[in-house]
């Protein structure tokens with residue numbers, strides 16, 4: 133019978149890959165903790181309507197990327213394609229937003245039916261951050277400063293550059309949209325098919341087009357910057373000043389518009405040039421209108437999400453994963469002969485008590501000296517502890533270095549932890 137395989141674009145993360153995931157996750161957790169961000173956990177499935185109403189009907193995600201299905205009651209449900217909508221829903225539902233400020237983060241799988249390729253999957257993982265109730269550019273700046281700290285903690289400072297833009301309020305975008313459409317309609321025949329379609333549905337996204345002919349036409353297009361309302365302009369100027377003061381480098385990219393409808397004012401992306409086309413590792417912006425749009429009291433908000441697969445791919449590509457990030461054993465405890473099994477287990481427990489930061493693996497399943505030593509070697513351990521019937525009788529243990537040519541020593545069991553502590 134044919135074996136059943138994983139779904140295309142949905143990856144297993146195997147034991148040799150999980151240490152780097154844990155390293156990235158724990159680094160992010162630590163940095164977010166330093167700034168007082170609190171974790172929130174939402175369900176993976178939400179009502180389809182939530183995403184339609186927040187992300188927007190005519191965005192790539194809602195038009196063609198969602199995993200939507202009917203549950204047994206006939207309700208339309210969707211596997212979350214991103215976390216912001218669910219986070220807003222949860223925060224509002226539980227009264228976290230009324231008259232207070234919040235700094236929240238979450239992590240977990242997201243689902244989009246895209247063409248799988250390097251750095252683009254159908255199940256992928258994000259760490260997302262959402263801040264509520266703070267209207268000024270200071271919180272926008274904080275988000276960028278903390279991401280810069282994160283890149284520094286991961287050794288990525290030289291490999292991630294920041295692009296920012298302001299897309300103004302929805303009113304100023306409306307006026308700009310008309311001007312952009314009027315301009316682009318003159319060149320309608322020369323636009324790529326997606327852009328032609330977007331001319332009537334979501335014209336701002338055309339600014340994002342990668343098509344060379346469309347890009348050429350865009351050179352002469354009116355600039356969003358000229359249509360920015362005063363408040364957005366001031367917000368943006370203050371943000372830039374705060375980033376300058378904090379020493380966070382950025383470039384202003386007037387074509388940066390982001391693909392989701394809910395953004396306004398500040399938008400940003402952290403981009404790497406080391407991953408080819410899938411170079412955006414972190415993206416976000418301000419979405420002051422979304423909470424109200426989803427039925428809540430008007431609540432300003434700003435956030436971002438970073439893609440963990442891309443971040444990890446980047447660390448691996450640049451060989452920036454620290455050497456200690458692996459799940460290899462430090463000590464492998466063998467038991468030669470039935471009489472040694474229980475004492476070896478007890479000795480391993482003592483070592484775990486005394487060396488709590490170390491990985492002590494007990495050999496299980498019996499076998500010859502040779503096969504046990506082979507497993508000890510494969511565990512990555514630097515030392516094997518060898519317990520045979522003689523050692524048990526004398527309360528000693530053999531200590532054998534596995535990574536260099538040093539001879540085996542016999543050591544009193546009572547001294548073993550202290551000796552290992554000195555060697556590891």
Ligand code: ATP
Pocket residue numbers: 214244246251252253254255256257258391410411412413414415416437438439440441442
């Ligand atoms: P892209 O332009 O690459 O399609 P996006 O604008 O759709 O990205 P967002 O919705 O802003 O991305 O998601 C934030 C981050 O999540 C992205 O910057 C990226 O790192 C990651 N991401 C998005 N889609 C995928 C995917 N299909 N597979 C892996 N990571 C993804």
Ligand code: MG
Pocket residue numbers: 192
């Ligand atoms: Mg996308």
